[in-house]
Amino acid sequence: MSQNLQERISELQEQLRQGVISRREFLRYVTLLGVSLGAAEALAACAPKPTPTAVAPTAAPPTAAPPTAVPPTAAPPPTVAPTAPPPAAEKQALAGYMLRFNPAICTGCLICAVACADKWATEYFPEEAAKGVNLEFSRIRPMRSQYVDIINVCQDCRLIEWAEGSTKAPCEQVCPQGAISVVPEGQGKPGYTGMGYLNIDRDLCLGLDLCGRCLEVCEDQFGSGISFDPIEKKAQICTRCGGLPTCVEVCPEPGALLFVPLQTNGRYWAHQPEEFFELTYAKLYAERRDV
Amino acid sequence: MAELKGATGKIARVDLTTKKVTVVEPPEEVYKKFLGGEALGLYFMVAEGLIDPKVEPFSPQNMVQFMIGPVTGVAPNARSVIVTKSAYNFMTVTTSGGRAASELKFAGWDGIQVVGKSDKPVYIAVVDDNIEIRDASHIWGMSTEEAELELLKSVLAPNEYRESILTEADMTPEWAALRPPKGKGIGAKRLAAAWVIGPGGENGVWYANVITEGARAHGRYGAGAIVGSKNLKGIVIRGTKGHVLADKGKFLQLAREIQASEATNYFWRSFGTAGIGARCANSEDAFPIRNWQWGAWADPTVVKALEGPWMDAASFVKQMACPGCTLHCMYLTEITSKDPLMDGVVTDMPDWEAMGQVGGNLGYCELEGMTPSDPFTGDHWDLMEALAKTQYTTFLHDSNGLDYIEGGALLALLMELIQRNLITPADLDGINLKWGDVHAVDAIVKKIVRKEGIGAVLAKGTWETAKYFAEKKGKPEIMNYPSTGHRYGQPAHDVRGFDKDALEYVTVVRPCEHTGGGGAGFLKKDYPAAIAGQNTQATHNSLVICSFAAGNWAGKIAAMVQAATGWTDFTEDDVVKVGARAYALGRIFNLTTQGIKDPKKEWDTLFPHRWFYDPLPTGSGKGRVAYDGKPEVLYDEALPAYWKTRGWSEDKGVPLADTLKDLGIDDIAEPYAAKLR
Numbered sequence: 001m002s003q004n005l006q007e008r009i010s011e012l013q014e015q016l017r018q019g020v021i022s023r024r025e026f027l028r029y030v031t032l033l034g035v036s037l038g039a040a041e042a043l044a045a046c047a048p049k050p051t052p053t054a055v056a057p058t059a060a061p062p063t064a065a066p067p068t069a070v071p072p073t074a075a076p077p078p079t080v081a082p083t084a085p086p087p088a089a090e091k092q093a094l095a096g097y098m099l100r101f102n103p104a105i106c107t108g109c110l111i112c113a114v115a116c117a118d119k120w121a122t123e124y125f126p127e128e129a130a131k132g133v134n135l136e137f138s139r140i141r142p143m144r145s146q147y148v149d150i151i152n153v154c155q156d157c158r159l160i161e162w163a164e165g166s167t168k169a170p171c172e173q174v175c176p177q178g179a180i181s182v183v184p185e186g187q188g189k190p191g192y193t194g195m196g197y198l199n200i201d202r203d204l205c206l207g208l209d210l211c212g213r214c215l216e217v218c219e220d221q222f223g224s225g226i227s228f229d230p231i232e233k234k235a236q237i238c239t240r241c242g243g244l245p246t247c248v249e250v251c252p253e254p255g256a257l258l259f260v261p262l263q264t265n266g267r268y269w270a271h272q273p274e275e276f277f278e279l280t281y282a283k284l285y286a287e288r289r290d291v
Numbered sequence: 292m293a294e295l296k297g298a299t300g301k302i303a304r305v306d307l308t309t310k311k312v313t314v315v316e317p318p319e320e321v322y323k324k325f326l327g328g329e330a331l332g333l334y335f336m337v338a339e340g341l342i343d344p345k346v347e348p349f350s351p352q353n354m355v356q357f358m359i360g361p362v363t364g365v366a367p368n369a370r371s372v373i374v375t376k377s378a379y380n381f382m383t384v385t386t387s388g389g390r391a392a393s394e395l396k397f398a399g400w401d402g403i404q405v406v407g408k409s410d411k412p413v414y415i416a417v418v419d420d421n422i423e424i425r426d427a428s429h430i431w432g433m434s435t436e437e438a439e440l441e442l443l444k445s446v447l448a449p450n451e452y453r454e455s456i457l458t459e460a461d462m463t464p465e466w467a468a469l470r471p472p473k474g475k476g477i478g479a480k481r482l483a484a485a486w487v488i489g490p491g492g493e494n495g496v497w498y499a500n501v502i503t504e505g506a507r508a509h510g511r512y513g514a515g516a517i518v519g520s521k522n523l524k525g526i527v528i529r530g531t532k533g534h535v536l537a538d539k540g541k542f543l544q545l546a547r548e549i550q551a552s553e554a555t556n557y558f559w560r561s562f563g564t565a566g567i568g569a570r571c572a573n574s575e576d577a578f579p580i581r582n583w584q585w586g587a588w589a590d591p592t593v594v595k596a597l598e599g600p601w602m603d604a605a606s607f608v609k610q611m612a613c614p615g616c617t618l619h620c621m622y623l624t625e626i627t628s629k630d631p632l633m634d635g636v637v638t639d640m641p642d643w644e645a646m647g648q649v650g651g652n653l654g655y656c657e658l659e660g661m662t663p664s665d666p667f668t669g670d671h672w673d674l675m676e677a678l679a680k681t682q683y684t685t686f687l688h689d690s691n692g693l694d695y696i697e698g699g700a701l702l703a704l705l706m707e708l709i710q711r712n713l714i715t716p717a718d719l720d721g722i723n724l725k726w727g728d729v730h731a732v733d734a735i736v737k738k739i740v741r742k743e744g745i746g747a748v749l750a751k752g753t754w755e756t757a758k759y760f761a762e763k764k765g766k767p768e769i770m771n772y773p774s775t776g777h778r779y780g781q782p783a784h785d786v787r788g789f790d791k792d793a794l795e796y797v798t799v800v801r802p803c804e805h806t807g808g809g810g811a812g813f814l815k816k817d818y819p820a821a822i823a824g825q826n827t828q829a830t831h832n833s834l835v836i837c838s839f840a841a842g843n844w845a846g847k848i849a850a851m852v853q854a855a856t857g858w859t860d861f862t863e864d865d866v867v868k869v870g871a872r873a874y875a876l877g878r879i880f881n882l883t884t885q886g887i888k889d890p891k892k893e894w895d896t897l898f899p900h901r902w903f904y905d906p907l908p909t910g911s912g913k914g915r916v917a918y919d920g921k922p923e924v925l926y927d928e929a930l931p932a933y934w935k936t937r938g939w940s941e942d943k944g945v946p947l948a949d950t951l952k953d954l955g956i957d958d959i960a961e962p963y964a965a966k967l968r
Contacts, residue, residue, distance in 0.1 A: 023705045107612035107619040110393075111550065114365050114615070117533075118543065132296075134533025134545070135397065136450065144390060145443065146505030147623045147637060149611065152480065165463030174461040179456045182522065212453045213461055219479040220457070221357055221471060227451040227480075230531045252554050252617040273479045283636045284608050285625045291440055291481070 014153035091242030094193040095185055098262045101151040103280045105143065105256040108149030112257060112278065113138040119246050124191060124202065125231055136230040139238040140247045145277045145291045148284065151257065154225030154238040155196065155270040169198055170222055171214035179204035180214060190243055195243035200235050208233040223270040293726060295539035297361030297855030298322050298401050303422055305415055307521050308351055308407030309862060312422045312459055315404065320626040323858060324955055327360030329384045329832035330361050333717030334375025337876050338959045341376060344886045348376045349495065349520045351408040357486065360834040361855045362606065364396035364534030368547045368837040369616035378497040378513035379752065379778060381881045384801050385511045386832055388490065388613035390785040391484035397530025409522040411596040416446050417528040427626035434690045435489040435502040440621055442485040442508055443529040447478050468527035487525030489692025490740050495519055496750040498697035502689060505640035506621065510694045532769035535858030544694035545851050546615060552843045554617040559839055562599025564618035564643035567597035572647065576788030579652040581726060582703035583774050583901055585663040585912025586788045586848055592667040593656045597646040597681060605675055620841055631758030634729065647783025650681035653706065653736040654726025681727040683739025689734060691740045701753040702732055704773050713769050714752065720744040754778040771900040776803030778897055788912035793902060797895060799825065804840050818936040826870030833869055872954050875946040885962050890943050896926050940968060
């Protein structure tokens with residue numbers, strides 16, 4: 001059965017790759033086969049598209065060469081070194097992924113936070129961002145207690161419908177303004193928001209002085225994934241850069257911070273900072289310690 | 292004043308006597324001349340009269356400065372520097388990596404200068420502009436690790452905190468029914484960083500240090516003793532203002548280039564300084580073994596216990612980086628030993644200085660009854676115990692807030708004096724301090740920290756201890772054994788083998804410092820190159836960046852300063868000049884504060900007898916001594932030639948009036964220099 005399923009998925013991937021079916025159709029067929037949406041999106045991402053743009057397969061390629069001149073299995077152009085990462089513009093935004101980090105490998109160098117802060121400050125406060133770098137704009141904050149580095153970032157928790165009455169993120173559920181919501185694929189700003197990840201509408205957010213419910217519920221019951229910008233004090237959450245996370249791209253430590261297919265309900269993965277520190281310390285040094 | 296970029300233009304002056312905080316705003320020209328860190332700290336020490344011999348190190352008038360520089364913040368390799376008058380009555384300039392340096396910039400300060408003395412233990416809490424002096428009675432007496440953990444949770448930024456407002460009405464009924472009891476609430480983040488002292492600093496041990504992140508130390512010259520003398524346990528900082536830069540794009544681009552080049556450096560990225568032991572020191576015949584009686588083990592198997600690949604295989608748990616650094620040279624370790632005293636203790640590495648000073652130097656690596664000249668007959672578990680002893684002694688010093696370079700020199704001196712029957716265990720309150728005995732080391736270090744019995748004498752460091760015993764026992768030959776330069780412990784680099792030229796230790800302005808730079812120049816007797824190296828290193832300590840990344844920053848320093856500050860006329864020549872100013876001020880400070888009349892007699896020749904008269908017994912440098920056993924060549928030929936190249940007087944090494952004028956520091960320095968000449 002599983003072999004049949006794999007074969008069927010492979011066929012669908014091939015059809016998607018050749019442009020016979022659209023991405024949306026692929027997702028529909030694959031989920032009909034019993035695969036979760038997140039995993040389906042991951043599978044879709046694993047099927048490389050013939051061209052990065054939505055050019056129909058029958059349309060003439062931009063060059064004068066006839067379409068038959070390029071076999072579908074053609075090797076990538078030899079000018080691209082196999083080890084060189086492709087330019088960010090050519091990278092594909094990934095839906096249904098999660099940030100996975102390994103506190104045993106992370107060195108706490110803050111390079112992710114500097115890049116994140118600079119990117120988002122430039123997006124929302126270009127004048128302020130031109131003057132320098134402020135980590136308070138970062139959605140990802142490596143935190144250090146002695147001998148332990150943990151990454152503090154939204155873990156994309158979800159409530160459980162049959163038990164908790166909702167499938168929303170907890171912060172989304174408690175937001176009185178409806179400012180926190182999932183931005184679906186096809187919407188949002190590419191490279192910033194969308195592809196099924198959370199985002200905060202800054203126009204709707206009341207800010208920390210008036211509200212702060214999102215932070216409170218996150219810290220009380222889940223992790224500590226919400227922060228507030230230092231200027232307007234409005235809420236900030238990791239949007240996974242719409243499926244192209246900058247933090248992962250700049251991280252210098254192989255394996256410390258990964259963007260990988262979502263494995264389970266995010267609720268399971270969230271850690272409160274204190275317990276995360278203490279558990280990691282116990283894991284690394286086989287000893288209990290209160291932080 | 293025009294708004295500064297890179298630097299903030301503001302230094303907080305905290306008076307612990309009056310409990311008042313004032314803001315010092317040095318003019319832009321002062322920043323341009325001194326940048327920050329070491330040079331700016333020395334500027335204050337001289338310009339504000341702390342150079343005066345009447346200002347006693349432990350007096351409330353002494354000022355202890357926690358300084359950073361214009362690139363500290365989001366630049367790679369952030370470090371901080373503490374500048375003060377040392378317990379040993381010379382200048383303290385001591386640096387450490389760690390996040391507290393960047394955090395201080397983010398809070399909007401270029402430094403914190405602490406004067407006065409609190410009537411009861413306090414700590415300083417910095418959250419942006421808000422600086423509070425808070426009661427520290429609950430953490431006084433704690434180890435550095437415990438105290439720092441307490442401080443880290445004691446401050447929150449305004450944008451991390453508000454009162455609880457969430458009610459069940461904000462949730463679905465099902466969720467509200469399932470919700471666990473509230474309690475953790477807001478304020479769970481841990482984004483602060485702290486500098487703390489341990490019991491050693493509280494009790495005024497002369498070589499106490501200031502620790503951050505559990506195992507990073509502003510290690511040398513007893514900065515912790517001065518902090519402790521003010522009843523100050525530590526400083527905790529949380530900043531939300533960011534790092535203001537003149538040309539952010541350029542700055543980040545250069546930073547990425549530096550980080551990318553660091554990321555290819557698998558010397559540091561593999562083992563940190565632990566790569567030095569076997570690969571350099573033992574082969575250069577410059578490994579401190581048994582108070583430098585040996586520089587190499589005859590059987591190189593022994594050194595395996597203290598080399599990177601072996602230590603990594605045996606004990607490294609996790610690597611840790613300073614802000615923006617991809618070298619991550621610090622490795623945390625957990626000790627595995629059959630001795631319950633040590634087993635399970637968590638510490639760092641040890642890094643190279645500890646491997647030398649509280650490793651080989653204390654005779655930890657040889658089996659019982661063996662000497663470093665004997666073949667090694669043990670197995671890897673014996674090597675594991677040697678490593679465990681070294682790691683435990685590192686922990687002992689870090690945890691109590693002590694410098695293990697000076698501490699290792701002191702313990703090794705005592706062990707050699709026992710070995711030679713120049714003192715007896717009775718002189719050490721019954722502790723038989725034999726080579727390799729970690730339990731005896733544990734006992735004596737705890738006595739030193741508490742200043743209990745003989746500990747009160749030992750707490751003054753290696754040189755004073757040797758003097759005490761030489762007098763008490765009527766044995767002047769004891770003065771042949773302290774491994775000290777300028778009365779302070781010699782680091783784990785020797786001058787008889789192939790590591791360093793003796794002149795480097797003699798001339799470095801931070802007394803007997805191993806990270807002064809210019810090493811290659813000294814070995815080749817190329818004094819202009821050596822001086823350029825020293826000046827550049829002093830500038831690193833003023834920016835403040837790390838010497839491990841010197842090669843990655845080479846050629847980019849002026850560009851980084853320009854991008855940070857907007858001073859487009861700041862060139863690589865200025866980089867060297869900042870360091871030259873620090874050297875001139877430091878030299879004048881050291882001579883003046885000690886009231887030295889004849890530097891050659893009272894200061895510049897205070898180096899180990901062993902350098903010249905005790906040939907290396909084993910290894911690649913077997914039979915070698917420094918300067919062929921002719922100290923007069925070092926002191927009467929090389930040293931004056933070096934001084935001359937610096938533009939200092941050849942008889943006393945005092946910066947000449949023209950030199951001070953060229954450096955633009957004649958206004959503050961010439962009155963003191965004139966008296967010294």
